[in-house]
Amino acid sequence: MPPLTARRLAASLALLSALLALGVGVCASIGSSGYTVFDLARPAGGTPDGSRPSGTEPDLASVMILRVRLPRVLMAVLAGAALGAAGAVFQGVLRNPLADPYVLGISGGAALGFIAASAAGLHALLPFLPVRQAAAFAGAAATVAFIFLLSRVHGRIASYPMLLIGVVLNTLYLAIILLIQTVVGASRLHGVMLWMVGNVPVEGYPLIGILAIVLVLGIAAVALLGRDLNLLAAGEDAARSLGVVVERTRVVALVLASLVTAAVVSVTGLIGFVGLIVPHAARLLFGPDHRLLIPASALAGALFLLVADTAARTVLAPTEIPVGVLTALCGGPFFIWLYRSQRGAAYSD
């Protein structure tokens, strides 16, 4: 892989952006109603096969595409971008190719918050507020704080203890979730199961807009830490001797990546494997330089989740497969193949 130049950076990101734009168009055109994005250009009201003349019916094409499919497509794009970029950051900061928001318990913290709020019936008390989503966000944020506090040894935060604490917290959360499920009973936890395996909901544009602003800013900020993350891959002392303030970089990068993750997970639930496999695949294609890897992982993650979610809603239509199930079904074998292939050697000690 040649070293990163402005040209290679721009060309790679332009290619991925073009693919993503194409993906959005195609995926917004796939669905059981048969409308495609081209129907938006026709006079209002016509059906795809021309059986009904234009102008006689409410504009079904625009309702179907702009109100139903596009919000979902955009949500998949945002969620995939955030999970992909966050995964690249976690792996770089924790100096561990297996790190991702799930392994670290950040998603688990979100799940616990969501389920605790559901079990307490908060969403029924305050039906007009996204209380469960807020609780999920709080759970994820609290987990990041726990990890920092608990892995501090002699005023320093090393990467291995963070990973260890994260794994332990994750297991602890799972136990508490199972306990809540046992005690509370199924009726109260309606809809929780779907959230646990991850799904891309159809949300209104205001929420999508807010999420987009938060995520784009978060991903951009964390991508600016790319070179420091490169130096961190060379070792902590090496990074220090090359001018990186290691602790500060680590805290800023992890907090940003965790908040981005929490924002997504609180809406979509636990969509696994995107944060793990997308950065690995991006690294194979674009090399390990984080200045390219982080934005490339964001775009590739967006594309991956977009395709996965479109498959999830169409493959067994009208039955919908939870997208988290699909990403895990694709991601698990892919990761094992990746590791077993000769590139796996690149990650061993």
Next chain:
Amino acid sequence: MERPIPTDAAGGCPAILAARSVSFRHPGAAFSLFQDLSLRIAGGESVGILGPNGSGKTTLVRLLGGILAPDAGEVIFDGRPVRSFRARERARDIAIVPQESRLLFNFSLLEVVLMGRAPHLGPWGLERPEDFAAARAALREMDLAGCEERGLQALSSGERQRALIARALAQEPRVMMLDEPTAFLDLKHRLQIHEILRRLNGERSLTVIAVSHDLNMAARYASRLIVLHHGRVAADGSPQEVLTPDLIREVYETEAAVERDPATGAPFVIPRTPLDRRSPSGYRAGGRF
């Protein structure tokens, strides 16, 4: 701006690096590693740091290099506390070649050496043509030209070690500290690296501070040896002054003969037997000479 330049007590040479009453204890350790340690290193010196395992050689390098803060006292670089420099600013002047050469992810050789340019760039910039030129020059210097795009993982341990030195060269520092730079190298590359360091030391008056377990290489290539033992400087001076059978017995607990290399005139240590303090004679059976 004029800076007060501290001068070396002995020779009057301006000190580029000085430890002033430095104390340091590893977090959680029962005893201090260094207590009130002072030393000065003049610009353009070539210093070998010796001492047995656990004597604090690596820690001293980290303290002098400003990547570790002492508990008390301070390290002065170029007239200022080294910890008062911004990290990137410090990294333009002081390069550290660490012991570990484990690198996460498969960065290519050129990418690794380009990392040495980071302190010279803005916080977010990409490398400029002159950075590529500096990195390629460093690769040539270390006899690594031609495998720029190979992954660091695919290189031999000797090549990896040379890559790390090339990265430090690309930093274009005034002081280069190396933590056992030739530990994994064969004879040829061991000599080659020491010759390169000597040349840089001579031509560019690069200050070289190298930790070593190889007494003979250190004696041959360093103009000054500092021996650490029990948290203090056990000996400090020219190789001839420092490397004596008495010192080696005291510090390394080993009986040794010290000869003179007829070609270079450097002292040459021939270790004989380790001291065994448990045996009544003080030495292992048959080990006395």
